[in-house]
Amino acid sequence: MTALRLLLASALACALHAPACHAACVEVDSDTEAVAGKGFKLGCISCKMRLEVPATATVDWYxxxxxxxxxxxxxSYVYxxxxxTDDRFWARLHWNGSKRTSxxxxxxxxILNVTFNDTGVYRCYFDRTLNFGNYEYRANATKFITLNVVAKATRGTASxxxxxxxxxxxxxxxxxLVVEMVYCYRKISVAGEEALRESAAEYLAIASESKDNCAGVQVAE
Incomplete structure (x- = not known):
C-alpha cells in the first residue's frame, strides 16, 4: 500500500507541475531481424544526461x-x-525518430520494402551540442546494429x-491484489469486532449502573 501511495503521489505531483516534469528517455536496443519485402524500424536512441539543458542534435546513418x-x-537528418545519400536506399528510408524538435x-x-541486400551492420551517429548559456558543449554517441534479413519471421528467445x-x-x-484484499478485509473485520466488543462493554456498564441506581432507590424507600 505504501508503494502504491508513493506512486500516486508522484503522478499527482507531476500532473500539478507539468512544466517541471520531463519525459523519461530509455535507450532501448533495436530489433535485429527484418523480413524481406516488409518494413523495418532501425532503432537508435541516445539520451541526454542533463534533460534540463537545451540542446540541438543531428543524426547520420552509415x-x-x-x-x-x-x-x-x-x-542524414537535421531538424x-x-x-x-545512398542510391541503394533511395525512397526507402524515412525518419522515425523525435518529432517537432531539434x-x-x-x-x-x-526502411521500406526490405531486401536481402540490406543485411549488414548499421551505424547511427548522434552529434549533439548542449547550450549552457555562457558556453556550448559538444558531445556525440555512436550505436551499432547488426541486421539480418530473413524470408520468414522467426520468434526469438527474447520475444x-x-x-x-x-x-x-x-x-x-x-x-x-488478492493478498491486499484479504489483508484489508481482516483488518476491517478485526476493527468491527473491537468496536462491537466496546459497544457491548459500554452497554453492560450502563445496564449495571442503572441496576445499581434502582437498587439504591428501593433501599431508600
Whole structure:
C-alpha cells in the first residue's frame, strides 16, 4: 500500500507541475531481424544526461554490407530535413525518430520494402551540442546494429522470454491484489469486532449502573 501511495503521489505531483516534469528517455536496443519485402524500424536512441539543458542534435546513418569493409553514409537528418545519400536506399528510408524538435534523442529510421541486400551492420551517429548559456558543449554517441534479413519471421528467445515475463507479472499483480484484499478485509473485520466488543462493554456498564441506581432507590424507600 505504501508503494502504491508513493506512486500516486508522484503522478499527482507531476500532473500539478507539468512544466517541471520531463519525459523519461530509455535507450532501448533495436530489433535485429527484418523480413524481406516488409518494413523495418532501425532503432537508435541516445539520451541526454542533463534533460534540463537545451540542446540541438543531428543524426547520420552509415551502412556496411556483408561483402564490404567500410561504412558508407546512407542517411542524414537535421531538424525537419532528411536526406538519403545512398542510391541503394533511395525512397526507402524515412525518419522515425523525435518529432517537432531539434533536441533529438530518438534517431530511429524506417526502411521500406526490405531486401536481402540490406543485411549488414548499421551505424547511427548522434552529434549533439548542449547550450549552457555562457558556453556550448559538444558531445556525440555512436550505436551499432547488426541486421539480418530473413524470408520468414522467426520468434526469438527474447520475444518468448518477454511474453513469459509479462504473464508472470500479470499473475504476480493479481496475487498481490488478492493478498491486499484479504489483508484489508481482516483488518476491517478485526476493527468491527473491537468496536462491537466496546459497544457491548459500554452497554453492560450502563445496564449495571442503572441496576445499581434502582437498587439504591428501593433501599431508600
Amino acid at each position: 551502412f556496411k554490407a556483408r561483402d564490404e569493409s567500410d561504412f558508407t553514409q546512407i542517411y 525537419q530535413n532528411e536526406m538519403v 533536441d533529438l534523442q530518438d534517431g530511429s529510421i524506417y 518468448i522470454l518477454s511474453e513469459v515475463m509479462m504473464y508472470v507479472s500479470i499473475i504476480g499483480l493479481q496475487v498481490w
